[in-house]
Amino acid sequence: MSDADVIEYAAWGELFFERAVTVERVLAGVNVMADRPIEVGPLGVGPGRLAKVHAKGRIGMATGERVGTLPLRFAVLVPVTFQLVLDLGMDKQRFDADVTVPLLLTVHGRADLAIEVEVAPPRTEDVEVRLKAQGLRASLTQVAAGVDGELRRFVARYVAKEVQKPHITAARVIDVAGAIEKAADSLGPKREQQP
Numbered sequence: 001m002s003d004a005d006v007i008e009y010a011a012w013g014e015l016f017f018e019r020a021v022t023v024e025r026v027l028a029g030v031n032v033m034a035d036r037p038i039e040v041g042p043l044g045v046g047p048g049r050l051a052k053v054h055a056k057g058r059i060g061m062a063t064g065e066r067v068g069t070l071p072l073r074f075a076v077l078v079p080v081t082f083q084l085v086l087d088l089g090m091d092k093q094r095f096d097a098d099v100t101v102p103l104l105l106t107v108h109g110r111a112d113l114a115i116e117v118e119v120a121p122p123r124t125e126d127v128e129v130r131l132k133a134q135g136l137r138a139s140l141t142q143v144a145a146g147v148d149g150e151l152r153r154f155v156a157r158y159v160a161k162e163v164q165k166p167h168i169t170a171a172r173v174i175d176v177a178g179a180i181e182k183a184a185d186s187l188g189p190k191r192e193q194q195p
Contacts, residue, residue, distance in 0.1 A: 013109075017072055020174065021107045021115060023064055026074045029117060029171045030062040030103070033162055038080060042087070043150050051089075053147055055097070057082035064105075072107040080155060084131075086147060093133070097151060100128040101159050113177035121160035127152045 007015070040055040057080050064076035082097040104120040129148040162168060 014069075017107065017109070017115070018069070020176070021072055021117070023066055023074060026105060026117065027062050027064055027076065030064070030076055030078065030105075032168060032171050033059050033078070034061045035059065038082075038155075038158060040082070040084075040151065040154050043154065052087045053084055053150060054087065055082040055084040055151065057097070057099075062103075067104075074105040074107075076103040076105060077101070078103060078159065082151070084147065084151070095134060095147065096132045097148075098130045098132075099151065099155050101155060102126050102128075103159070103163075113175075113180075115174040115176060117172040119163045119172065121163065122156045124153050124156040127156050129155075 036059045038057045038059060040053065040057070042052040042054045044052060060079035060081065062076050062078045064074050067073050067075045078101040080099040080101065082095075082099065084095040084097055086093040086095065101122050103122060106118045106120070108116050108118060110116055129152050131148050131151075
């Protein structure tokens with residue numbers, strides 16, 4: 001090994017983080033939520049909350065990019081598509097909705113030699129909702145009922161709860177020490193099984 005190949009421990013650690021925690025790996029962790037159905041409502045909307053919104057949708061594949069190095073951070077966008085029905089009692093209006101949920105993920109090193117990805121829960125005001133009314137009356141109703149605001153609030157709460165579920169939190173941890181131990185065990189002589 002030449003002197004040119006040797007780097008400081010701190011530089012090695014930074015390089016390790018950048019190679020171990022890539023955009024592709026982060027998105028693979030986030031995309032454990034992809035293709036999941038999501039259902040909203042019925043939620044009361046509009047004056048007196050007399051109108052009810054019910055929506056069915058599906059979580060799409062996330063996209064993202066690295067936005068920081070110290071600490072290592074990723075900005076991720078999670079798309080959700082919905083079909084909504086606004087029940088006005090005597091009439092039902094239909095909408096399609098494209099929702100984008102922004103997530104900020106920060107990577108931390110832990111003392112047990114694990115890497116953990118922290119997910120900041122989305123804020124309601126950061127969730128983007130694009131509603132497409134099916135018909136003129138539906139587009140007028142959309143403004144009066146505040147459908148997009150209710151959907152924005154629901155989706156922000158839903159995603160905040162989802163990222164805290166056990167299978168999601170498990171996907172956010174890379175056990176580096178465990179991987180090293182497993183690799184080291186495979187290098188030594190194999191033990192014979194006792195009958």
